[in-house]
Amino acid sequence: MRLVPLIPMVLAVAACINHVNVQCGQDSDCNLSGGGVCTAAAGTSDRWCAYPDSGCLAGYRYSTLDVGDGVSGACVPQVDAGVDAGSPPPPPSASCVALPYTCGALGNDSCCNSPVVPGGTYFRSYDLAGDGSSGDKTNPATVSTFRLDKYEVTVGRFRAFVAARLGTQANPPTVGAGTHANIPGSGWEASWNTNLATDTATLVASFNKCDPTFSTWTDMPGPNENRPMNCINWYEAMAFCAWDGGFLPTEAEWNYAATGGDQQRAYPWSSSAAQLVLDGSHASYSTNLDGTNCVGDGVPSCLLTDLVEVGTKPAGDGRWGQSDLAGNVWEWLLDTYAHPSTYVNPCTNCADLIPDIGRIERGGGFSDYAQIVRTGNRGAGLGPNRDRGVRCARAQ
16 A cells, blocks of 8 residues: 655645645646645545645645645545555546546535446336336346446536547547447447547537537636536547546446436435425426426526536435436437337346437436436437537446
8 A cells, every 4th residue: 555655844834725626647737736746535546636734644635625724634544545556546537637626516526526336227217106107117127336427527527628639530539449348349430430520620619509508618618617518419428438438328327327226216316216306406407398497597597507517406416426317418328229119128238239320318408397307218319419418437
């Protein structure tokens, strides 16, 4: 195990300095935040910047608190847990290297937080509400343990992808990139390159063409950095997750996480599986069938502000901590829509990969009504269509 070095007393911090938690890949990522060092975050696969603080036993803390204030709750452990000698910790998600912790209800969580979803067996598109919209038990599925990102991919995270000049025909993913951990042959195919923008300038220009009113992208960083990135097509979603160290979740995995696995919840937050309580504290959605009364921002209208910042409705979190699995933006999934009225059966870590231009999407959006954001609902879009968002899955 790697020890975090103790600092000499001459480095003691005499005054309180506020530092924002930052993920990192190397020590230099922490320099702009006050001369910190890149350390493994205990109990996670992340690496965080830690800052000198003589009030901590190990001499450092990673903290959103004041360094030097004598509070030891955010001190780095003396032994940096989870790091074996000679084996560096896995790098943070590419999109969050040096990205401040600004996501979630308190604005202090990593936008790349990716909770574990324990594997199990359940019934797809089925819940226990028993209200005529609950589906049936004809499509069982088993999924292995995996990680599913807590948050939808934000504008800020996608900006890092664009800044790297990726996701275009000029710089496409390598063949096989983004292969699902349990599904060989599910990675990037060379024939998909033509569905990418020709270059970065064309890619950026396409985001606002999708919907000038509701596109969350801004050419310069602005107030939308923590809102979900929308107006991306399936191929860009696939390319992003591959670059970010993950892959697109299968429909079976996404539905499993949303319905709480064998709890078969009607909504991700249902405290009892059959509970149908839904209001603006749970999700960003519409109370009207015609999508004219979006309640995401609490104002009875449909505005860009109804595409709320990710994780700001914790009452709507699912069983394993994922946010915004209902409403906000539709999310692209790995599966094709080759069988629109049926599922792949039997299903153990399955996905429908029969070639088809349609791709499965789940979760509903900010202008969709209550039935559409139920966990059992499924939809489809044409892969080249630029009208959805994404969240990535990862190996355990």
